[in-house]
Amino acid sequence: MNPQETASARARRVREGHDPSVPALVHAGWATELPWLMQGTTTRGAPGNEFDLGLFSGGSPSDLVHERWTRLLAATGMRAAVHARQVHEAGVRLHGGASAGLSIVSPCDGHVTSEAGLLLAVATADCVPIFVVDPEERAVAVLHAGWRGTAAGVLERGLAVMSGDSDARGLRVHLGPAICGDCYEVGPEVFEALGEPVPSRATVLDLRDVLARRALEAGVDPSNVTVSEHCTRCTGSGLFSHRCGDRGRQVGYLGIRA
Numbered sequence: 609m610n611p612q613e614t615a616s617a618r619a620r621r622v623r624e625g626h627d628p629s630v631p632a633l634v635h636a637g638w639a640t641e642l643p644w645l646m647q648g649t650t651t652r653g654a655p656g657n658e659f660d661l662g663l664f665s666g667g668s669p670s671d672l673v674h675e676r677w678t679r680l681l682a683a684t685g686m687r688a689a690v691h692a693r694q695v696h697e698a699g700v701r702l703h704g705g706a707s708a709g710l711s712i713v714s715p716c717d718g719h720v721t722s723e724a725g726l727l728l729a730v731a732t733a734d735c736v737p738i739f740v741v742d743p744e745e746r747a748v749a750v751l752h753a754g755w756r757g758t759a760a761g762v763l764e765r766g767l768a769v770m771s772g773d774s775d776a777r778g779l780r781v782h783l784g785p786a787i788c789g790d791c792y793e794v795g796p797e798v799f800e801a802l803g804e805p806v807p808s809r810a811t812v813l814d815l816r817d818v819l820a821r822r823a824l825e826a827g828v829d830p831s832n833v834t835v836s837e838h839c840t841r842c843t844g845s846g847l848f849s850h851r852c853g854d855r856g857r858q859v860g861y862l863g864i865r866a
């Protein structure tokens with residue numbers, strides 16, 4: 609086993625459980641251990657009445673999507689939510705004092721807050737929703753990472769904003785439901801952009817594995833990194849998948865309960 613495999617294998621696999629009230633997949637370990645957190649990844653919900661939260665993907669009429677965001681806020685008991693059009697870069701924004709309801713802020717791929725009652729959200733459909741928690745400081749971040757964002761360093765940027773002057777060791781990192789390492793075939797240029805060994809032809813890539821390794825390299829303690837077992841494509845988890853032709857989007861959400 610090479611050192612890279614050793615590092616990423618140290619991250620714990622978790623299978624989030626369904627919370628039908630949202631509907632969402634919730635990290636049960638965090639829910640028990642960090643009860644002040646509000647965390648989850650929405651699912652597509654009931655057939656014929658999909659819980660598409662994509663505001664920029666053209667899957668559902670805008671008024672229906674806004675209605676679903678209102679339902680998400682009500683179900684989570686949060687006062688406000690922030691979301692942005694995502695641009696596959698490494699921009700991370702700090703939030704505080706958001707007005708009630710859903711606020712759309714200028715384009716970025718990560719959100720950070722220490723304000724209770726404020727839900728941070730990224731939209732995905734194969735990309736990785738990354739959840740970061742600082743249990744000591746009671747701060748949270750949610751990041752959106754496809755291969756471009758990963759290559760741009762969105763994880764490292766988010767961890768740096770969260771850890772500030774101290775190190776990243778005590779941060780908790782969860783890599784949520786996303787396309788898995790069996791389902792995500794990409795060209796050699798993607799491996800190259802990520803600084804991974806470059807294959808000669810299109811090959812499957814486990815992006816969460818790359819991210820888990822990067823989290824460890826950034827100093828996060830291996831026991832604090834978890835990786836979802838859910839795949840947007842193959843595990844029948846009821847998630848939207850861009851590669852399967854879905855225009856709908858789930859959201860990864862994270863906040864501090866009021």
Ligand SMILES: [Zn+2]
Nearest residue numbers: 788791839842
């Ligand atoms: Zn899969």
